Structure formats: structure tokens, C-alpha cells
Amino acid sequence: MDSLSQICLGAGVATLVMGRKVPVKQAVVWGAVAGTLPDLDVLFSSGDAIANMVSHRSNSHALLYLALFSPVLAWLISAVHRQSALFLRWWLAIALVLITHPLLDVMTIYGTRLGLPFTDTPFGVGSIFIIDPLYTLPLLGALVIALLRPQWSSKAAAYGLGLSSVYLFWSVAAQQSITATVQAELPEPAAEAVLVTPTPFNTLLWRVLVMTEHGYYEGFYNILGQSAAIEYQFFPQDSLLKTRYANHPDVARIAAFSHGFYSLQSQDNKLVLTDLRMGLRQNYAFSFLVTPDASSPATALPRAYDMGTTVRWMQQQLVAAD
Structure with missing residues (x-):
């Protein structure tokens, strides 16, 4: 905290x-x-x-x-x-x-x-x-x-x-209830892991993250008025890239620390490693640039986590439920 x-x-x-x-x-x-x-x-x-x-x-x-x-x-x-x-x-x-x-x-x-x-x-x-x-x-x-x-x-x-x-x-209690709802209506039966966490500053609007072999789904659950099924957005990931660098020391550390909720992308002959748990809507708090051969220390990418934009979007979601 x-x-x-x-x-x-x-x-x-x-x-x-x-x-x-x-x-x-x-x-x-x-x-x-x-x-x-x-x-x-x-x-x-x-x-x-x-x-x-x-x-x-x-x-x-x-x-x-x-x-x-x-x-x-x-x-x-x-x-x-x-x-x-x-x-x-x-x-x-x-x-x-x-x-x-x-x-x-x-x-x-x-x-x-x-x-x-x-x-x-x-x-x-x-x-x-x-x-x-x-x-x-x-x-x-x-x-x-x-x-x-x-x-x-x-x-x-x-x-x-x-x-x-x-x-x-x-x-x-709210997290467990929402998790049960999500597990009963998964966007893809072959989901590897599910994460349910609250959005910033509240326990009314919750973020749902569903990891699969080829990417991840992100959706939101509004306690104030979730009458319909969760609407998910799918973000594809290169599963072969993850497999190739599974033993990379930096990738392995983030994979273990995030319990598998991470993304890996190739960019300009380097790897972009992101912890998907903290942040939402592709607006994440922790992203790192690492070299494929681990020859250089990992560096943190400039934090692009825009809390103002996030909060305004959350307000819209909560008001929409009224």
C-alpha cells in the first residue's frame, strides 16, 4: 500500500x-x-x-x-x-x-x-x-x-x-464473487490463468485479465450495474517469442514475479517486457527494455502510465451504470 x-x-x-x-x-x-x-x-x-x-x-x-x-x-x-x-x-x-x-x-x-x-x-x-x-x-x-x-x-x-x-x-469477497462469475463465462475455454483486480482508488470497477496461449483478454466488471456479459478486448501475443526466450534471465524473473501475467514483444532488435497486472487498457506501470542475449542490464521504459486518463475513463464506466 x-x-x-x-x-x-x-x-x-x-x-x-x-x-x-x-x-x-x-x-x-x-x-x-x-x-x-x-x-x-x-x-x-x-x-x-x-x-x-x-x-x-x-x-x-x-x-x-x-x-x-x-x-x-x-x-x-x-x-x-x-x-x-x-x-x-x-x-x-x-x-x-x-x-x-x-x-x-x-x-x-x-x-x-x-x-x-x-x-x-x-x-x-x-x-x-x-x-x-x-x-x-x-x-x-x-x-x-x-x-x-x-x-x-x-x-x-x-x-x-x-x-x-x-x-x-x-x-x-467482491473479488471472489467476480472471479466466480468470470470463470463461469470465460471468453476462451483454453484460458491459462485469470486475474481479477480493482481499478485505481476503488472496489466498484474491476479489471479482468484472461491469459491464453496466443494472447490475453481484458475486460471490466462494474459492481454498480453489470447486467450483461463482460465485453473483452483481445490482445494477441507471439507465443513462439515467449517460448524462445522463456529461459532469458530477465524474462524468467518477470514471468515468475507476475505469475505469468506478462507480455513480450520484439522491437528494434530488443525485447519489450511488460508486467500486465498493474495498469489497464495498454497503459501499464512497469515495462522494460532488455537485450535478447542479456548482454546489457534491463532498463525501465519511460513510465507512460497516465493516471488522469485512466481515472476519467473509469468515471465514464461507473456513470454509465447508473
Whole structure:
């Protein structure tokens, strides 16, 4: 999720756990700091554009490593504030803040390596967009109340966390329902994989991606008024090109990271490699230029993801359902 959501989640969890044992501002600040720490991995380069992408949300988001780090940070906090008697309480608070960060990230489609060092699998439910105001606003509102009315801090944090959690449950239920509908009416019986994710900032308009051997279908499902079958647009792909470069290190990394939801095209003696999960209507967030012989590091193509155009199109789709 975005930084603001993680800050609000961390601050809310710390406020709830610490209660009135410490000043509310103290719990909020340390919760926000701990909630931000796992994302500092973006400050370090892993070598090239693709390596940087797939290494984000890896070691710094592994549950085991965060659990091992939590008592160290808790000890530091309790020492700074001379609160040795509250070390165990701080430990519980920081552990929960650090662990809920990657668990929230898992709800997006990007891919989070929770299981390191035991498994390198990137997990992603994909039921919520990386930025969703309806998830963040209850947490933010609860923090404002907690800071303005410290006597209500625990209840405010509990309500904020509760409402945001209910919204997450709703997103999963909606995704599962739409997925069942899609599976029952596939545009092509020989579909290899199906992905259902929300469009930006909402859980009302959903994107459906159906991968086949020779390309992929893209369609949209509107919860507000989907009375007819999903209308799909087909985008052909060169299956022989994918087969030829299946063992190319860059292609293999994106194929594994995206769970097969990627496209590969030949362009000017180079390969254009695109993660199809993030973006819509051929407007994607992550595309890379790689050399066929892997002789040069992969480079990220200028990001052409036009959020303004995307949002305007989404508004048209949602209004059309009224």
C-alpha cells in the first residue's frame, strides 16, 4: 500500500496497543516510524530496473526478519524514553506494526515475499489497489481524533482499524464473487490463468485479465450495474517469442514475479517486457527494455502510465451504470 496508509496503520496499531501507558503522540510517532521502515528498501539499488522491481517487498517485508527485529526497536524506544518497565508492551506494539505492514501489502497485486528465507514466492491477493481512500480515511480520521482527544485514543484507534479491516474483507469477497462469475463465462475455454483486480482508488470497477496461449483478454466488471456479459478486448501475443526466450534471465524473473501475467514483444532488435497486472487498457506501470542475449542490464521504459486518463475513463464506466 501507499506510504500514508502504512503510516496510519502503524500509528493506529501502536496507539491501540500502548493505550494510556504512554502519551498518545509518542505512540503515534513511533507507530508511524515503524510502519514506514519496511519500505525503506526502495533506497537501495539491486543492480538494474527489473532487479529493483522484484527485490522490493522482499527481505524487509519477510515476517521472520521483522519479528526478529521488533525486540531491538522496542528496546531502543523504551531506552530512549526511559520506559524499561514498558519494554514488553512496546515489543508487542512494534511487532504488530512491523508485521501488519507486509500483511497489508499482500492485499495488493504487486507481490510481497512474506516467507523469506524459506520461500521466494511473491504473494499478492490483489483485492485492493495500492491507493484506496476508503481504506485509509478511517485510519486517518481515527488518528486525528486520538491526537485531539487523547481520552478517546484507544476507542478511536479500534474503530479506525475495525472499519479499514471490514473494507479489506469486502474487497476480498467482491473479488471472489467476480472471479466466480468470470470463470463461469470465460471468453476462451483454453484460458491459462485469470486475474481479477480493482481499478485505481476503488472496489466498484474491476479489471479482468484472461491469459491464453496466443494472447490475453481484458475486460471490466462494474459492481454498480453489470447486467450483461463482460465485453473483452483481445490482445494477441507471439507465443513462439515467449517460448524462445522463456529461459532469458530477465524474462524468467518477470514471468515468475507476475505469475505469468506478462507480455513480450520484439522491437528494434530488443525485447519489450511488460508486467500486465498493474495498469489497464495498454497503459501499464512497469515495462522494460532488455537485450535478447542479456548482454546489457534491463532498463525501465519511460513510465507512460497516465493516471488522469485512466481515472476519467473509469468515471465514464461507473456513470454509465447508473
